[in-house]
Amino acid sequence: MLVSQVLRSLFVLAAAWILRFSYRFYKNRRWFKDLPKPPHSFLWGHLKLMGEIAATLPPNVHPQHMATAIAKMYNLSGIFYLDMWPIADSMIILTDPDLMSKVAVNMALPIHPLAEEVLRPIVGKNVIAGVNGALWKKSHKAMAPAFSWSHVRNMSPVMVDECLTFQKTLDRYADSGEVFSMVNEGGKLIFDVIARLVFNFSLHAQTEGSQDLEDLKAMVGLAEAALSWDPILKLKTFLPRRRIFNRLQISIGGKIRERLALLREGKIVPSRKDPHSILDLMLREHVEEHAAGKDTNEVKLPKAYTEMVTTNLKGLLVGGHSTTNDTLCYALMLLSKSPSAITKLRAEHDLVFSPSPSETLSILSDNPSKLDELEYTTAVIRETLRLFPIGFTVRQAPAGAKLEYKGAHLPLHQPGTRLTISPNPQGLHYDPAYFPDPSSFNPDRFTDPQTAQAARANMRTFGRGARACLGQNLALDELRVVLLMVGRGWEFECVGLQGRGEGKGRMEWLSELEMVFGDVVFQELGLSAGVRGEMGMRVRKVDRET
Numbered sequence: 001m002l003v004s005q006v007l008r009s010l011f012v013l014a015a016a017w018i019l020r021f022s023y024r025f026y027k028n029r030r031w032f033k034d035l036p037k038p039p040h041s042f043l044w045g046h047l048k049l050m051g052e053i054a055a056t057l058p059p060n061v062h063p064q065h066m067a068t069a070i071a072k073m074y075n076l077s078g079i080f081y082l083d084m085w086p087i088a089d090s091m092i093i094l095t096d097p098d099l100m101s102k103v104a105v106n107m108a109l110p111i112h113p114l115a116e117e118v119l120r121p122i123v124g125k126n127v128i129a130g131v132n133g134a135l136w137k138k139s140h141k142a143m144a145p146a147f148s149w150s151h152v153r154n155m156s157p158v159m160v161d162e163c164l165t166f167q168k169t170l171d172r173y174a175d176s177g178e179v180f181s182m183v184n185e186g187g188k189l190i191f192d193v194i195a196r197l198v199f200n201f202s203l204h205a206q207t208e209g210s211q212d213l214e215d216l217k218a219m220v221g222l223a224e225a226a227l228s229w230d231p232i233l234k235l236k237t238f239l240p241r242r243r244i245f246n247r248l249q250i251s252i253g254g255k256i257r258e259r260l261a262l263l264r265e266g267k268i269v270p271s272r273k274d275p276h277s278i279l280d281l282m283l284r285e286h287v288e289e290h291a292a293g294k295d296t297n298e299v300k301l302p303k304a305y306t307e308m309v310t311t312n313l314k315g316l317l318v319g320g321h322s323t324t325n326d327t328l329c330y331a332l333m334l335l336s337k338s339p340s341a342i343t344k345l346r347a348e349h350d351l352v353f354s355p356s357p358s359e360t361l362s363i364l365s366d367n368p369s370k371l372d373e374l375e376y377t378t379a380v381i382r383e384t385l386r387l388f389p390i391g392f393t394v395r396q397a398p399a400g401a402k403l404e405y406k407g408a409h410l411p412l413h414q415p416g417t418r419l420t421i422s423p424n425p426q427g428l429h430y431d432p433a434y435f436p437d438p439s440s441f442n443p444d445r446f447t448d449p450q451t452a453q454a455a456r457a458n459m460r461t462f463g464r465g466a467r468a469c470l471g472q473n474l475a476l477d478e479l480r481v482v483l484l485m486v487g488r489g490w491e492f493e494c495v496g497l498q499g500r501g502e503g504k505g506r507m508e509w510l511s512e513l514e515m516v517f518g519d520v521v522f523q524e525l526g527l528s529a530g531v532r533g534e535m536g537m538r539v540r541k542v543d544r545e546t
């Protein structure tokens with residue numbers, strides 16, 4: 001009797017669940033009915049299509065490649081929808097530059113919770129790039145002065161210093177002829193510069209190795225497991241993740257406490273106008289708010305505040321170094337196969353600075369604003385960022401929000417779901433309507449008076465609006481300094497590149513790049529769209545007369 005009652009209840013529960021699921025299934029699939037999209041299956045939505053495209057691409061490819069491939073295959077431009085229910089959040093993909101600006105600038109839509117979910121396993125809760133509202137305002141207000149042009153320009157001697165160490169590394173590799181990982185060596189250089197901005201002291205990744213850098217990279221590697229649906233993988237990586245996470249908390253937390261003690265001892269309220277470091281700016285917020293009218297000696301940093309500062313510093317170290325380094329790696333890769341570009345780059349460095357390396361350094365230290373005259377070098381960086389967009393944003397719209405496009409009023413919100421609004425800079429950057437002959441490496445498009453203005457206006461690598469990349473000035477200047485300091489002295493050769501042959505799922509729109517460089521052009525999903533593999537390189541010292 002009892003058994004049959006239990007069975008009946010279970011049956012009713014199962015029937016109710018099936019009914020509810022069927023209703024949601026029908027409602028969801030119908031929602032996409034009249035929206036711009038690739039062929040839509042009532043059973044699969046776009047899940048099967050995404051799976052089929054992923055199968056033709058190298059493993060763990062960044063989703064931007066799938067979105068761009070779909071746009072090209074089905075001639076979708078401007079905006080289209082992807083129905084991923086019930087496996088993942090469905091998406092609105094934007095490839096029109098004005099639509100991207102509308103959502104980021106005019107509507108200033110908030111960051112989607114997905115960003116925080118992806119960032120949390122790597123750096124912890126509430127990092128600036130994943131939060132909205134008061135939490136975002138507080139972090140942004142604290143950090144922004146460190147990223148102003150004037151402060152970044154003050155960082156030039158630091159960049160030069162770290163590049164001199166990098167030159168020694170290149171000399172060593174040139175002497176030995178050894179193949180080395182540019183991801184690794186470039187990563188240490190960029191990390192050391194960002195650490196100086198963050199702490200105002202070096203973490204010596206280049207000369208001694210940095211446990212913090214290794215731990216941050218390990219956290220990125222382990223994040224996939226933390227986000228995975230596979231409980232065994234989650235379980236297997238739980239302890240290593242915790243151990244590394246805690247080690248980082250102790251290390252970065254220690255640096256914060258040490259600096260706070262120094263500020264207390266010296267009764268220093270850090271300056272906003274002339275910041276010593278991002279850490280100081282973040283401590284200043286606290287000192288100001290909590291110590292108004294008190295002796296700074298009495299100030300204690302609450303646990304939650306220490307955690308917020310630690311998370312943000314880790315976020316800057318890991319996010320700032322990997323994005324800039326990936327761009328550096330791709331720039332050197334592209335230049336290695338473009339003799340005309342390298343010739344122009346070197347000529348510009350000789351002309352704007354000096355053919356002599358030592359004179360170049362003294363001009364750079366006396367007058368860092370000379371970097372602004374490196375028009376072609378900047379074009380090389382922009383063209384690299386166009387071909388390989390590294391960073392992303394994902395936004396969420398409130399109920400009822402719509403976007404007007406070509407006379408249609410398209411919904412930005414799907415009731416009861418977490419629809420994401422995903423600008424896809426890659427789709428835009430490879431659209432011949434905006435960038436003619438898009439798969440060729442052509443820095444001149446950013447210097448030619450006929451095309452330069454439009455090319456710059458249509459780039460979306462750093463985002464736009466209040467949430468645009470805070471570190472873009474730093475990234476651009478750092479890349480200029482590195483190219484200036486290594487472009488003339490060393491010849492880079494990529495090792496082990498294998499162009500993808502016919503029939504290996506080649507993507508028409510990537511044809512030129514894919515033929516020359518192979519799988520490495522398919523950026524990997526990590527913290528952002530990173531370099532695939534290690535970017536093995538060999539260097540040769542260039543004989544110059546001066």
Ligand code: HEM
Pocket residue numbers: 104128129130140194316317319320321323324327385389390391392393394461462463464466467468469470471472474475
């Ligand atoms: C080539 C290098 C870089 C690229 C391509 C890049 C790209 C981006 C993109 C696309 C965003 C999101 C913008 C949006 O939501 O609309 C972003 C945000 C951000 N970036 Fe970068 N970034 C780079 C380097 C850096 C560096 C060096 C730092 C600092 C050390 C940095 C710090 C940030 C921060 C703090 C945010 C979050 C801003 C906010 O939410 O208010 N980035 N970046």
